[in-house]
Amino acid sequence: MDIAVKAPAVWRRLAKPVAIIGAGIAGLTAAFDIERRGLQAAVFETGRAVGGMASSFKDAEGYTYDFGAHFVSNRLADALGASEISRTVGHYGEAVSLGGRSYSYPFGLAASPRYAVSAFAARLSPGKVENAADWFRNAYGEALAQDVAIPLAEAWSGAPASELSPAVGQKLSAGVMKTLYLKAASRVTGRAVCNGYSHEMPESPRVYHVYPEGGVSRLLEPTMKQVGHRIELEARVERVFVERGRVAAIQVNGREIGVSAAISTAPVHVLPRLVEGTDQLDELGQFRYRPMIFVNLRFEGRNLLPDTMLWVPDRSQPFFRVTEAPAAMPWLAPEGRTQLTFDIGCEVGDAHWSMSDEELATLCLEGLCRIYPHLRARYIGAGGMLKTPFAYPVYLSRYEQRRQAFARGTGVAGLYSIGRNGEFAHLLMEDIYWRTLKRMQHVADYVGQDV
Structure with a gap:
């Protein structure tokens, strides 16, 4: 008997791998x-290495830096089997630079009479919320919204706050009592307790920041040991074929492979060009991502900023955030030295994107010295410069309804989208992990159903 012909359809589908596009x-x-569920995965990675945005770099001088800012909890390190290589972060805090002064976030700002009075007035008489600017005014008051929240939102999104969905603010909200409780827990425990870094799992004093020795990419090493044999590098997925509303096959480097399902981590606006056989995803082509440049500068000394991360809502500055990772994780830089990372929002091909590394370093140094003139004397030189065309999803109001529908599913049977770029969501690393596991239950249910 020819099993390939006579076997039930579910058997034939289980014999085909689940294709995964991207190895972040x-x-x-x-x-x-x-694989844990007894199915076969086939991972196709366009690049020459795994990791995606969870990539780390260490140079000959002993500086370690990552592709952007990453926040790792001990809970995530445990789940990934990377606890033994992760160190506890003793302190993490944020500050805001305003008018020549720095304020701790959020309580230093809340203590300012100007901002406190404005916030109180907004709570007494909230206005209608139609966009992100309205949301910020209602949540923080007119003064704080205008001075801090709106300039920062516009810097990292590249769009006016009046054109952004209120969902931008909702992603950033955190309760005052919860913040007070977790900040107090940080002081008592001597650990940087996580606050606002997971919406999928509860936060408590037992969930705190850690960081792997050697950089964030090492988090993936235990998983790589388990699934490395399923990964094909330099494998570009050129097509996802849909037949009768279901994913049937993919095309990789010119060859066609039958699959039982396809899981994409690609930016969602790529899907309309990738998927063939349906127009269900055409509207996703209008979704925007914000490109970003990360500039690393080196200095003598440590703790140069008022806290680990400094927000800069100054529209005259090229950057909107500066992070001193070695202040919280001293093993990321040689002893007695530090590295500051500057985040520049841009567009591919614009003036900032087209600058040389030397020009970017000079631009950031000059901007920093307008805030802290004394740091010029401590400057050593530039470190690595990193550019990504897909740093943050931009929640424009004009496609908010479609975004919400996409968050519930792709609309194509057997096609799933995961990860920050794939879900088009403001997700940090831990939530990416838990949300991916939830989606895999849906994949397993779909692949295992009798069709």
């Missing part, structure tokens, strides 16, 4: 969970 934290987590 979401793709590798998906592969591990798919």
